[in-house]
Amino acid sequence: MTTYPVRFLLNGTPVEVDVAAQDTLLETLRNKLWATEVKNGCGKGDCGCCAVLLDGRAVNSCLTLAVQANGKEVVTVKGLGNEDDPHPLQESFIRKGAIQCGFCTAGMIVSAKSLLDENPRPSPDEIREAVSGNLCRCTGYKKIIEAISDAAPKCSPSD
Amino acid sequence: MPEKQHPANDHPPVDVVGRSLPRCDAADKALGNTKYAEDYFLPGMLYGKVLRSEHAAAKILSIDTRNAEKLSGVRAVMTAKDVPHNETITRFGQTHTVGGFEGLYRILADKKVRFMGEGVALVAADTPAIAEEAARLIRVDYQPLPGVFDPFEALKRGAHRVGEESSNLVCYYKVRQGDITEGFAASDVIVKNTYRVPFQEHAYIEPEAGLAWIDDDGVINIQVCTQVIEHYREIADVLGLSYNKVRVKGTWIGGGFGGKEDITVETYLALLTWKTKRPVKMAYSREESIICHGKRHPYIMTYKTGATREGKLMALEAKLVSDAGAYVYLSPWVLLYSTVGAAGPYKIPHVKIDARTVLTNNTFSSAFRGFGVPQVCFAYESQMDELAERLHLSPLELRRRNYLRKGEATATGYVLEHYAASPEAAEKALEALGEKTKSKSPAVKIGRGIGSSMTSYGRMVFLHDTSRSYVGMELDGSVTVRCGVQDLGGGQASSLAQIAAEILGVSMADTRVFIADTALTPIAGTTTATRQLYMSGNATSMAAKEVRKNLLDKAGEILGAEPGDLDLRDGIISVMNDPSRSVPLNTVVRACASSGISLFHIAQFNAPARELVDFKKGQGQVFPDFTFGTHAAEVAVDVETGKIDVLKLAACFDVGKAINPQAVEGQLEGGTIQGMGYALLEDVILDKGITLTPSFSEYLIPTSLDAVDVRCILIESGDGIGPFGAKGVGEPSLVSAAPALANAVRDAIGAGIPDLPLTRNAS
Ligand code: FES
Ligand code: FES
Numbered sequence: 001m002t003t004y005p006v007r008f009l010l011n012g013t014p015v016e017v018d019v020a021a022q023d024t025l026l027e028t029l030r031n032k033l034w035a036t037e038v039k040n041g042c043g044k045g046d047c048g049c050c051a052v053l054l055d056g057r058a059v060n061s062c063l064t065l066a067v068q069a070n071g072k073e074v075v076t077v078k079g080l081g082n083e084d085d086p087h088p089l090q091e092s093f094i095r096k097g098a099i100q101c102g103f104c105t106a107g108m109i110v111s112a113k114s115l116l117d118e119n120p121r122p123s124p125d126e127i128r129e130a131v132s133g134n135l136c137r138c139t140g141y142k143k144i145i146e147a148i149s150d151a152a153p154k155c156s157p158s159d
Numbered sequence: 160m161p162e163k164q165h166p167a168n169d170h171p172p173v174d175v176v177g178r179s180l181p182r183c184d185a186a187d188k189a190l191g192n193t194k195y196a197e198d199y200f201l202p203g204m205l206y207g208k209v210l211r212s213e214h215a216a217a218k219i220l221s222i223d224t225r226n227a228e229k230l231s232g233v234r235a236v237m238t239a240k241d242v243p244h245n246e247t248i249t250r251f252g253q254t255h256t257v258g259g260f261e262g263l264y265r266i267l268a269d270k271k272v273r274f275m276g277e278g279v280a281l282v283a284a285d286t287p288a289i290a291e292e293a294a295r296l297i298r299v300d301y302q303p304l305p306g307v308f309d310p311f312e313a314l315k316r317g318a319h320r321v322g323e324e325s326s327n328l329v330c331y332y333k334v335r336q337g338d339i340t341e342g343f344a345a346s347d348v349i350v351k352n353t354y355r356v357p358f359q360e361h362a363y364i365e366p367e368a369g370l371a372w373i374d375d376d377g378v379i380n381i382q383v384c385t386q387v388i389e390h391y392r393e394i395a396d397v398l399g400l401s402y403n404k405v406r407v408k409g410t411w412i413g414g415g416f417g418g419k420e421d422i423t424v425e426t427y428l429a430l431l432t433w434k435t436k437r438p439v440k441m442a443y444s445r446e447e448s449i450i451c452h453g454k455r456h457p458y459i460m461t462y463k464t465g466a467t468r469e470g471k472l473m474a475l476e477a478k479l480v481s482d483a484g485a486y487v488y489l490s491p492w493v494l495l496y497s498t499v500g501a502a503g504p505y506k507i508p509h510v511k512i513d514a515r516t517v518l519t520n521n522t523f524s525s526a527f528r529g530f531g532v533p534q535v536c537f538a539y540e541s542q543m544d545e546l547a548e549r550l551h552l553s554p555l556e557l558r559r560r561n562y563l564r565k566g567e568a569t570a571t572g573y574v575l576e577h578y579a580a581s582p583e584a585a586e587k588a589l590e591a592l593g594e595k596t597k598s599k600s601p602a603v604k605i606g607r608g609i610g611s612s613m614t615s616y617g618r619m620v621f622l623h624d625t626s627r628s629y630v631g632m633e634l635d636g637s638v639t640v641r642c643g644v645q646d647l648g649g650g651q652a653s654s655l656a657q658i659a660a661e662i663l664g665v666s667m668a669d670t671r672v673f674i675a676d677t678a679l680t681p682i683a684g685t686t687t688a689t690r691q692l693y694m695s696g697n698a699t700s701m702a703a704k705e706v707r708k709n710l711l712d713k714a715g716e717i718l719g720a721e722p723g724d725l726d727l728r729d730g731i732i733s734v735m736n737d738p739s740r741s742v743p744l745n746t747v748v749r750a751c752a753s754s755g756i757s758l759f760h761i762a763q764f765n766a767p768a769r770e771l772v773d774f775k776k777g778q779g780q781v782f783p784d785f786t787f788g789t790h791a792a793e794v795a796v797d798v799e800t801g802k803i804d805v806l807k808l809a810a811c812f813d814v815g816k817a818i819n820p821q822a823v824e825g826q827l828e829g830g831t832i833q834g835m836g837y838a839l840l841e842d843v844i845l846d847k848g849i850t851l852t853p854s855f856s857e858y859l860i861p862t863s864l865d866a867v868d869v870r871c872i873l874i875e876s877g878d879g880i881g882p883f884g885a886k887g888v889g890e891p892s893l894v895s896a897a898p899a900l901a902n903a904v905r906d907a908i909g910a911g912i913p914d915l916p917l918t919r920n921a922s
Contacts, residue, residue: 030198037192044856136863
């Protein structure tokens with residue numbers, strides 16, 4: 001099988017990986033770069049839990065080919081913050097109880113980050129609209145919407 | 160051990176219990192650190208794949224695996240003949256079995272297939288692509304059979320026989336209370352209707368996955384997202400191994416809702432790793448998940464209810480028929496819950512219930528949050544509103560006149576021993592809707608409805624349920640809990656941390672819970688039946704109190720005080736009336752360690768145990784206790800288009816004691832929205848056993864745009880039988896949401912819709 005070398009920045013670190021033309025970014029992140037914080041819930045663009053930022057915009061990595069990431073910047077939930085310096089969205093998801101099983105969380109936070117970068121003070125309706133491609137089966141969304149609203153004033157695009 | 164225990168109720172919570180602290184698993188989940196079942200890799204691992212039947216009913220004439228075996232990179236191909244014990248019996252996860260209710264579980268189809276998606280062969284290969292290709296190369300010759308897809312058809316003489324038994328009827332339960340003829344004769348108003356509810360899919364966002372390997376000591380290890388790590392015994396039976404040669408380690412689960420209660424990937428993984436001696440990983444695709452795992456049972460329910468002119472319920476007669484699908488699995492138990500719950504939270508002198516569950520060639524049905532109660536709740540709550548209308552009473556008033564109170568007997572003759580909050584809950588739920596929304600157009604009608612329920616928490620009492628937990632004080636003053644709970648995402652582990660931290664006077668941050676490992680954590684039973692807070696919460700509280708006692712005894716010696724006069728909080732033990740006399744917890748821990756005093760304890764909590772009920776009359780105690788509550792809904796219905804908009808939803812439940820109010824709200828919010836999906840959107844459509852809705856673009860669950868903010872009201876009666884007087888809410892939170900919405904739609908349009916989803920025939 002022909003493979004192509006692909007280079008991109010993953011959470012700030014340059015990576016290089018050989019991929020086949022049809023390999024998705026999701027498979028590549030999970031199985032070749034061990035970025036398992038990116039989840040596979042459907043593989044078809046229906047659930048949003050594979051969302052990552054590609055050059056700053058949220059995309060479903062299951063619908064993105066790995067070769068499309070070449071030369072770009074990929075950010076997962078782990079790229080937004082860590083134990084010592086969590087992102088305000090991560091902090092407010094924890095504090096507001098917006099996490100139950102947590103399987104949707106990585107994608108949800110990435111979508112929220114993409115929203116806040118474009119619209120720093122979204123209304124609850126705008127938040128609902130922005131995360132409507134991210135399914136959550138556990139929470140009923142209320143605490144997720146609250147967490148995003150709550151984090152908004154604490155975020156700056158550089159976060 | 161005493162038969163009935165309320166081990167924690169003598170310890171009023173102070174610092175940790177009762178507070179909305181962030182759950183102990185939340186930070187790792189938010190940061191992306193938590194590993195789920197599909198996130199583990201081992202060197203040299205193979206990928207497993209299941210070949211599944213494309214037919215719902217067919218004979219297997221032959222299976223030819225030669226081409227698959229020849230493919231380079233294929234390490235194993237297995238069919239039924241390669242499985243040492245291909246037929247096993249589901250025994251519901253725990254050690255105590257009861258005769259007569261065991262469900263057949265076949266690892267791989269043998270001679271015939273019973274449903275579309277049934278496993279026929281297994282493959283292990285070097286890559287997922289090779290495994291897939293190998294599965295494609297397996298040639299199965301089927302002879303299609305007519306099959307049967309409707310439970311009433313399946314009951315007819317001469318119907319296609321789904322299994323090997325002489326009839327498709329799985330079981331039949333009855334409840335007989337009073338004299339039904341007399342009851343209807345004494346009724347001034349009688350309503351009658353037939354209700355239908357569909358298959359519902361769990362739609363947890365994490366599909367089934369796992370990884371298995373053999374350790375250097377020959378033990379088969381299976382790391383899997385399961386609600387029941389105790390399936391290790393069944394897995395061992397399949398392989399013909401002794402029980403101590405199989406270990407199941409549960410991962411943090413990406414949602415379960417009952418769908419990960421039955422075995423999923425574990426036996427397949429065990430077989431493939433046993434055959435190849437290599438690690439094997441398996442993950443279902445979304446389509447595979449929807450096609451092959453059990454669903455909520457569809458029911459057809461004919462109800463007749465009679466009341467006096469004053470609105471006093473006199474008689475209720477119900478005939479329930481549920482579609483068990485192709486294998487028995489948990490259908491008899493689900494049906495038992497429906498039977499016992501069929502009359503709802505109401506006092507009715509004359510009750511007659513006949514309940515049957517029937518095999519068909521549809522996808523099998525099994526456990527789903529609510530376990531047979533949401534179906535009957537939809538039916539009896541619809542009947543209540545039909546009656547209220549005929550009696551010119553408000554739905555709330557009719558219910559108020561009939562709710563069961565503490566000390567009164569249910570239809571199955573069980574006298575309620577604890578506070579039954581129904582009247583209070585109904586009033587508060589309705590009140591929480593606030594002022595009624597005004598319609599903006601004549602075509603849009605606004606309606607309101609309520610749904611009340613009583614839902615059990617804890618397993619059926621004749622199962623003699625138990626749980627165990629280890630609580631230990633580490634030498635640095637931190638606390639370790641080891642408990643075999645599976646964490647579905649509902650906060651099962653975190654609530655144990657909160658309980659142990661409270662009793663041992665440390666912070667949540669200093670408490671660590673190790674969960675779900677049959678090799679290392681005491682067996683705690685299944686994470687099902689809304690039982691973990693009740694069962695493992697009590698076990699953890701008992702164990703923590705033993706450790707606390709040792710610490711206080713030692714501190715008493717050090718301080719020259721009576722242990723009963725001491726207080727333990729924030730890592731300090733002090734004399735209650737004289738806080739200047741105190742000693743750091745750490746010092747006491749070290750003193751205990753050096754004088755050989757135990758700093759850990761394993762406790763077993765036993766639920767009350769009762770005899771098996773008599774299924775001919777259905778009388779006796781079936782459950783340890785119930786959670787009472789009400790959902791209220793406000794909807795806007797466009798009578799021209801049939802479009803239903805949910806405007807408001809409220810849930811009020813007596814939770815006994817909220818160990819973590821925020822987490823309890825989370826359960827209520829999530830359960831209510833799942834119930835909303837059941838009412839309005841969700842419908843697994845099968846055409847002659849073929850699933851037509853195998854993805855999230857066909858099977859719709861509520862999105863953030865469908866959901867509304869659920870207004871939660873917690874009643875804390877303190878009268879539960881869990882730790883600190885808590886009750887369970889995991890399942891109750893879903894049960895009455897659908898009827899509340901259905902009744903709101905009825906109120907809006909002036910006519911009831913007897914089928915779920917309500918929108919099936921609209922737009
Ligand atoms: S996995 Fe990409 S949208 Fe579901
Ligand atoms: S928290 Fe479980 S899917 Fe969102």
